[in-house]
Amino acid sequence: MPAAQPAQPIKLFTSLLSGHGHRVRLFLTLLDLPFEIVALNMKAGDNRQPEYLELNPFGQVPTIQDGDVTLFDSNAILVYLAKRYGDPSWLPDDPLGAAAVQRWLSLCAGQIAYGPCAARLVTVFGAPLDHQTAKNIAVKLFDVIDRELAGKQFVAGEHVTIADIAAHTYIAHAPEGGVSLEPYPHIRAWLRRVEALPRFIAMQSTKAGLLAD
Structure with a gap:
């Protein structure tokens, strides 16, 4: 069980065929954290829309929102989740x-x-x-x-x-x-x-x- 729980479900902005996004989705699931997926259609350009670029100026996936924390880069997100919610191991x-x-x-x-x-x-x-x-x-x-x-x-x-x-x-x-x-x-x-x-x-x-x- 995680050491803590988020106050509300973490939002995960991703494409379901993104390996980078899957890293984060997998870790959220392994930690048994509540989260919701905001699926982006990359082919349709969802990741290049102004509202998404405000979250992630590179227009890449994944991005998470955890309360007032917005974070992108899959490896950085893994570090954040491990330190905030995971077992030290x-x-x-x-x-x-x-x-x-x-x-x-x-x-x-x-x-x-x-x-x-x-x-x-x-x-x-x-x-x-x-x-x-x-x-x-x-x-x-x-x-x-x-x-x-x-x-x-x-x-x-x-x-x-x-x-x-x-x-x-x-x-x-x-x-x-x-x-x-x-x-x-x-x-x-x-x-x-x-x-x-x-x-x-x-x-x-x-x-x-x-x-x-």
Whole structure:
């Protein structure tokens, strides 16, 4: 159970097929916090409307409103929720534990974003990105982290943290971007451990627009 509860349901502005948005929705659900989703149609330009840009000037998802707090950037939101409502184990305070989580949050904003996330943006949403480059980044990343996960239960150690929540979605959905997980048994075992967490919810899968390459 969370250490505290919000005075009113947290508003989550997101697209239901956004992996960044799913990170936050998953963590809100794992913490058993009350929230309501404000679904944005990105194709229709909901995220570029003036009222949304007042909340998030980048026009990206997700954004949350928690009372008088408005916050965007999925990793920043995870940190906020962990510190305000979560058990301390979600974001350790000890130097090594905090550094281990931060390293994975950096991966999420780096190789995961430019690898499996970008590859899926091409195949599912038709984003004008270099698909082969994204797949190459994903494979190099997976080669490294599969070896690392051979000796771990979760990405930052033996206990689940927000690093697992941040990393899970785009890695789990990498096949939608044309990146197979079959060569990576330790990644697949880690995904199963995350998905076995109480109240886990998956992001909707899609093959819409998948390329034939």
